[in-house]
Amino acid sequence: MSHYLKPNVQIEPLVNQWHAHLFLIAPQAAALFTQAQLGILKSYLQMPMAHAAALRDPTKVGGPFIDLKGERLAEVRALKADTERRSEALLGLADAIKELFGLLGQHAHGQPLAALYAQIPEALKGLVELSYDLRHKPGFRFFEPLLYGEPLQDASRQSVALTHIEGDHRPFIFSTPRLPGPDVVHLPLRFDSPRLDDLCRLRRQPAPLGEILERFEVPQSERETFTSFLWQRPPRRPPAHDGDGLRMRYFGHACVLFESAGVSILIDPLISYGYPSPVERFTFEDLPPFIDYVLITHAHHDHLVLESLLQLRERIGTLVVPRAGQGLLQDPSLKLALQRIGFPRVVEIDDMESLSLPDGFVQAIPFLGEHCDLSIRAKAAYLLRMAGQTVVVLADSSSLSPEVYERVRREAGKADLMLLGLEPIGAPMSWAYGPLFPEKLNRALDQQRRSNGADSASALRLAEIFQCKRVFLYAMGLEPWLGYLMALHPEHQSQSAREVEAFTSACSQRGVAVELLRAKKEIVFPSAFDAKHESLISHGRCP
Ligand SMILES: [Fe+2]
């Protein structure tokens, strides 16, 4: 009897039992993030009830508080000890990075740097180059490929946790580690293991039960739970898009699938599991069995989502990522990190570079803003030309300098369709980058330097520049299943709603159609765009 993996089985990749993201993979960032996680564990062990009390305030969800109701101290203590033991080299690297910042601050004032190499902390020797910028401000860059491998990238810290997901509520994941439980099976699979692909392939290709249990070395004590993740029902196999036009399928947040008869492109994969819900959505079952290209816009945890990406790895042709800078701490190479966790074909793309498609091209264009004014290059918006349509996919970009996009338009041309998120007030700088700073962030600065995206005026400018006749607002965390990633506060949501309203009304005066995407949407744009003949199939609850 052959068995499939059920559509509501969550496969969560973990590092040291914390939800995996880029900054836990790239060793230079993982060093500092692991140190910060140990700080949270330590604080919980000292004041468990203070964490529980803080989380009763909804505005504190997303802060450094462990959501275990003040309980499970023995397990948290064991995790802390285990993390310290397994991450000894990484923690040494974290201390060395902080020491190097101090060394440069104290001794690098424009004079030659050669003498400082001897004073580079031992854990960083051979891994960095020191330099000045043109105003003689000192800094350093990592030789990133040399960071990977033992002992800094110890894959024994990686595992996956399997559990059923029954509804849209999923606890916020970035401040609470995953502890063992009766409903969870932890498999000690490295992310680069072909067995992880085999596991994910079970969603579509069945295998005999005995073979599965053996292949994944499921211990006897967990076999009953693991077997509950399997059934004999084949998945839905929705028909492929084989028409002339361009089909757009919105999977929620920033995840959009574009398909022409010849090619499929999935952007920022963040795929919902399949379980009964009043809110209809596309799930893993609605993706094609093979995806020609996956494009990543930037490394924020709601766009570069390892949980979804790893589950799709076995069906991705080429993974396209923006090129990172030059080994800066805050800007790790996405290509390197993804290759080192087992993605076989990762291609970097830089501003204005293109990839040819059978019926068009993909062009990376500048992505301004939303990164707290930090020097981060690994971000790209995309211009897609497919099936006679031109789509500009801007993710969380902002028109900080409209002149940039005017130049892009002059070079790349106008667009029929635009996708953009409105995020007038983003998270404070510490939210995504806090552990990387050598000194505690000044609170006022932290509040000012936020990851703000576009407001309505900025979005309008972008629509005008690209001369779009139709705009889709997306990537705004509106889907009810995203609480585990986003922790959006009501104030943030009402601000976004006001901007949506302002943008929609400004566009309607200019004859530009605006639609706010939420949950699920499918549209087929005819190859020669003609609104009258457009086939429109609307799902979900778009206003
Ligand atoms: Fe972002």
Ligand SMILES: [Fe+2]
């Ligand atoms: Fe985002």
